[in-house]
Amino acid sequence: MARPSKKDQRRAEILAAFETCVARYGVEGATLERVAEEAGLARALIRHNVGNRDDVLSAFVETFLNRSTHEVDEMISELPDTKQIDTLIDWLFDPAYSDPKVVVIYEALTTAAANDADLAKKLRKWAREFVAAINALLAKNHPRAKTKDLDAVAAGLTGIYFNVESMTLLGRMSDLREASKAAAIRLVQTLKT
Amino acid sequence: MARPSKKDQRRAEILAAFETCVARYGVEGATLERVAEEAGLARALIRHNVGNRDDVLSAFVETFLNRSTHEVDEMISELPDTKQIDTLIDWLFDPAYSDPKVVVIYEALTTAAANDADLAKKLRKWAREFVAAINALLAKNHPRAKTKDLDAVAAGLTGIYFNVESMTLLGRMSDLREASKAAAIRLVQTLKT
DNA sequence: TTATTTATTGTCAATAATGATAATATTAGA
């Protein structure tokens, strides 16, 4: 016997608007004013539905990292049965699959993490999970490779990939993307002895 | 017949304080108030010596990237005559040589570049120069390697290195640093056929 | 000493961001 709650919907709208603002202005620049404007809501509704600025930030980080993890898992699960690593590299370095918005948000969060131990911990966990997923995939496709070698290649592959995504933000870097992809292929080939 | 100008000195103090603030609060968070506080100067002196906020930012980017380029050149020139690449990798992945302040500033600038075409251009130029320097060094040490292979390894090595520096900001990543170094060594070894 | 140039300080107005709370409007069920 009451008016139906829109909190879930409003919360999603607010976090989506916050995401857009972080991508556009950075974490510090994502003010509640801008978020409200972007969401088409009164600022007081942010408080009503999510909370104060700290609440909004941590709620956003939570959903953003969960979504990223989920997307990575999904990508890996969609790999074909053969030539998994080749396909993985194709996908990782295909500019069509690169989402600049996600990249700039990840960059912005990393920057902010320099002064936010809690945020740093969450990002660390996320990054470790990514490397671990790549590592597991490499191990599956190179069952005879040593653990140390798998660790190195997984870390290297991740590094090359993350860096390419980061540099993509600067624009006009397609040649570097190509060269990085070639490096990734070379690196993986070192597992075939 | 006038009071001697301190503009050069003050300007340097202000840009150094701006650097500290960017590292601590990000580009958006480096307010002139904080910069003045950090520099121990009245805010009006920033205006007097450098200009408005945009002037301060572009002056800072200018000096920061120039200094970085210079430091890279210097590092390369200090490499021994033998085992240059091995030494390079030792230096690049030595945590003692990693300056978190520089890294977080580079991250912050990259984030800001997503909405600042001029800044993006400057960062692009800087990154390209870095890759080119690595490339030249590799070519010198592997004179029989093909250009394409050198391009790939230079891009990959740069990517692994930049990514490690970036992740260092998150703390507690020494294992990833070790694995990344091993990956860098593997990648370079692919040039020896 | 004086004139001139510069450094330094002080003050003001305008704008923006946040937190908080009161007041009003809306909707579903009793």
Place this chain on the structure above:
DNA sequence: TCTAATATTATCATTATTGACAATAAATAA
């Protein structure tokens, strides 16, 4: 229709940031 829960709007105080300019202090050369 009435009630209760919720959404939405309105408003206020506080603080932070910037830009601008006036006023004062300091230092050097003539």
